[in-house]
Amino acid sequence: QVQLVESGGGSVQAGGSLRLACAVSGRTFSGYAMAWFRQAPGKEREFVAAINWSGGIRYLADSVKGRFSMVRDNAKNTAFLQMNSAKSEDSAVYYCAVRNGGVVDKAPLYDYWGQGTQVTVSS
Numbered sequence: 001q002v003q004l005v006e007s008g009g010g011s012v013q014a015g016g017s018l019r020l021a022c023a024v025s026g027r028t029f030s031g032y033a034m035a036w037f038r039q040a041p042g043k044e045r046e047f048v049a050a051i052n053w054s055g056g057i058r059y060l061a062d063s064v065k066g067r068f069s070m071v072r073d074n075a076k077n078t079a080f081l082q083m084n085s086a087k088s089e090d091s092a093v094y095y096c097a098v099r100n101g102g103v104v105d106k107a108p109l110y111d112y113w114g115q116g117t118q119v120t121v122s123s
Contacts, residue, residue: 001026001027002024002025002026002027002028002098002111002112003024003025003026003112004022004023004024004096004097004098004112004113004114005022005023005025005114005115006020006021006022006094006095006096006114006115006116006117007020007021007022007023007117008020008021008117009094009117009118009119010118010119010120011120011121011122012083012086012119012120012121012122013086013121013122013123014086014087014088014121014122014123015085015086016086016121017082017083017084017085017086018083018086018119019080019081019082019083020036020080020081020083020094020096020117020119021078021079021080021081022034022036022078022079022080022081022096022114023076023077023078024077024078024079024098025077028077030053031053031100031101032053032098032099032100032101033050033051033052033053033098033099033101033102033103033104034050034051034070034072034079034096034097034098035047035048035049035050035051035096035097035098035099035103035104035105035110036048036049036050036070036079036081036094036095036096036097037094037095037097037107038090038092038093038094038095038119039092039093039095039116040089040091040092040093043092045095045107046061047059047061047105047106047107048060048061048064048068048081048094049061049064049068049069049070049081050070050103050104050105051070051071051072051079051103052102052103053074055071055072057102057103058070058103059103059105061105063089064083064090066085067083067084067085067086067087068081068082068083068084069081069082069084070082079096081094083119086119086121087121088121088122088123089121090119090121091119091120091121092118092119093116093117093118093119094116094117094118094119095113095114095115095116096113096114097110097111097112097113097114098110098111098112099111099112
């Protein structure tokens with residue numbers, strides 16, 4: 001079994017920054033891709049960012065390009081989402097996900113999920 005725990009969420013003013021972390025534990029496997037998704041009230045879960053095992057391939061949703069970045073530390077089984085220039089529309093519950101394979105932006109293709117961390121951006 002694989003467990004994912006997100007942290008770093010909270011409240012931030014528009015234009016501010018937050019850094020989310022996702023720690024993976026349990027029966028992990030090498031070569032897994034990691035991703036962040038988010039879901040706002042009344043909306044579908046949407047892709048935010050993904051990174052492959054080596055960190056050499058990274059995808060970002062158009063809505064966060066130039067503001068967010070994703071990195072990972074395989075020695076610590078942890079991935080990070082750096083959120084800069086936050087906007088009110090970034091407010092959502094952010095979920096971390098892991099899949100045994102390459103990076104994709106489709107939620108159903110991810111195998112394990114965290115419980116989520118709330119991010120609230122106030123204007």
